Amino acid sequence: MKIRTRLTLRYAAISAFVFILLMCIIYLMTERNRSRDFYHDLNREAVTKAHLFLQNEVTPKTMQSIYNNNRAFLDEVEVAVYTTNFKMLYSDAIKNDIVNETPEMIAQVKKDKIIYFNVGKYQALAKLYKYNGAEYIVTAAAYDGYGIAEERALEEVLFIISVIGLSVLCGVGWLLSRSALKPVSEIVDEAESITAVELKRRLPVNNENDELGELSIAFNSMLDRLEKAFESQKMFVSNVSHELRTPMAALIAEMELTLMKKRSPEEYEQAIGNVLEDSNRIVKLVQGLLDMAKTDYMPEQINKEPTRLDELILDARSIVLKANPQYDVEIVFEQEADDDSYITVNGNSYLLTTAFRNIIENNCKFSGDKSSLVRISFWEENAIIRFSDNGIGISKEDAQKIFEPFYRGSNKLYARGNGIGMALVKKVVDIHGGTIQVNSVQGEGTTFIISLPHI
Structure with missing residues (x-):
């Protein structure tokens, strides 16, 4: 896998994580605020109905009739009123009571003053209500249809934003990685064009202060050393071939001339001496060339x-x-x-x-x-x-x-x-x-x- 692809995937993964995390935070905060606001409405509705009932301003039958009629069209709040010794005084829904009140619940409300809980999809509360010096337990429950619908709409919006946002982020990540790695592609193309016969070519340096610029400078410095080493090698080979040609030719000629006819021991001795002298010259020449080649290394x-x-x-x-x-x-x-x-x-x-x-x-x-x-x-x-x-x-x-x-x-x-x-x-x-x-x-x-x- 190429670096460009890896960078794009990593950028997309990190961006997706951050993006989804933000979407989740938005959703959870919205749900928290919705639930809090709805409990506030439940509390207010429970107090209102309990007050109406306890003041006898509206008969229980009328209140129950209003509840049943509204329930067909609205998410009406169901309210019930109990005494502190668990005696029911009023309930909006006698047959289909949402909240299943128990003595334990009454005792907990007397202790905590108010409690919040859920019954299935319904949100409910039970609170201690004082009226004319007496204490009562009021429960209220309802389904926040409007809030849940708004929440579902928010989910759809967040999903669409996430899909579009992640797509844009992936595209931007690919473009950024492509742009960031474009100098690398240029370096690769230029490096592929550098051969042993074109060692004078160098990599482009767009910015000396960034990492790619430092890489190009380091690579060019290495090419300088390689070029110098190649030139030294070429010069050494050229010098050896040029300088050894004459003494080797003289050496061969001396030996061929000696072998052309039989000679006296003194003549052979003289010929061997000449060959030895030429050989010593060759040895000195080779040693000098080797020493010169060594000095061409980097200091x-x-x-x-x-x-x-x-x-x-x-x-x-x-x-x-x-x-x-x-x-x-x-x-x-x-x-x-x-x-x-x-x-x-x-x-x-x-x-x-x-x-x-x-x-x-x-x-x-x-x-x-x-x-x-x-x-x-x-x-x-x-x-x-x-x-x-x-x-x-x-x-x-x-x-x-x-x-x-x-x-x-x-x-x-x-x-x-x-x-x-x-x-x-x-x-x-x-x-x-x-x-x-x-x-x-x-x-x-x-x-x-x-x-x-x-x-």
């Missing part, structure tokens, strides 16, 4: 914890020297930190270590003496790390594009690379809320300055 999805920068730099130095024993990496603390928090950042140790390793390798690779100088300092709210070399330097044009993925500058002939390392460094620094600058003089060297907010 909140990357685990971060308080991490000391000096320890990460020592780890990066160890990794670089293990792979390249000929490199020389020096670490200098320019300031003494009284508090470890000055060189501690909230970050991901793996990504930061990878970034530092890439910069150190870059320094050593483009430096004549294969060295890198790392200086650690802090200032106000940031920890500052400078990576310097005395290499060939970077031109101004290359410095502006050095952080673009797969960009290789004019120094690409000086050392091998794939253009991933510095792009990865930039992404890692951005994720950690830091900045990176490049100061370089061609022929003198390059310094990368990373600033990260410390704890």
Whole structure:
């Protein structure tokens, strides 16, 4: 069952309950007022007839004759007069008495002064009446034909109003639910049109302050993340296919060339060395691409914890020297930190270590003496790390594009690379809320300055 139908049924059910409850209250209050007014009329008629009888202004026979004649056309009140010791003095109807008076009733009236009760469809009362110092018991009973007829007419009116009212309420409920859920239908239609090739489409936001607006905003935010993840995946696949094509082709060509004819052990050894070198390049390329893909995740999805920068730099130095024993990496603390928090950042140790390793390798690779100088300092709210070399330097044009993925500058002939390392460094620094600058003089060297907010 659709929400629109459920809302309509619930609205109709609640409205029907309230509507019927109000109709019942109106009916019960009307019945109560009718009964009260009719008992008032009975009381007045009982007093009038008892007074006439006790004053002897009208004979009992005349009173009985008037009662019998009126009874054929009207709902005449039947009155009877008793003494307090249960002796009947007068009754309008001797043969067909409505009220069956008993000694117990007389005793109760003497105690309560007046009592009200029903006899079938008739309303009746019995009261204590005083006349000339004497006490009498007067009973009166009648059928409120006019009041009951009015009540039946009211029932019909209330029934018709209920049917019409409930029909209107159901219609209004359906229209309201349709109107209220129209934005949902629009969201559903738009959501169905969003596919993997059309992730740029977004759900409509009619009102940012209502629940549907918040839902659309949240869904659009999720689509932003999905689009970014898809773009990252597409870029990763595209980059892998593009960058692996050349080294894999070279690797295959080297192996095919080696197998074309028999060679000496030295030639096979040289060929295997070339294959191994190409394989290592492929491994580094794949690792760089994987690292770059990881940095494309949303920042909140990357685990971060308080991490000391000096320890990460020592780890990066160890990794670089293990792979390249000929490199020389020096670490200098320019300031003494009284508090470890000055060189501690909230970050991901793996990504930061990878970034530092890439910069150190870059320094050593483009430096004549294969060295890198790392200086650690802090200032106000940031920890500052400078990576310097005395290499060939970077031109101004290359410095502006050095952080673009797969960009290789004019120094690409000086050392091998794939253009991933510095792009990865930039992404890692951005994720950690830091900045990176490049100061370089061609022929003198390059310094990368990373600033990260410390704890």
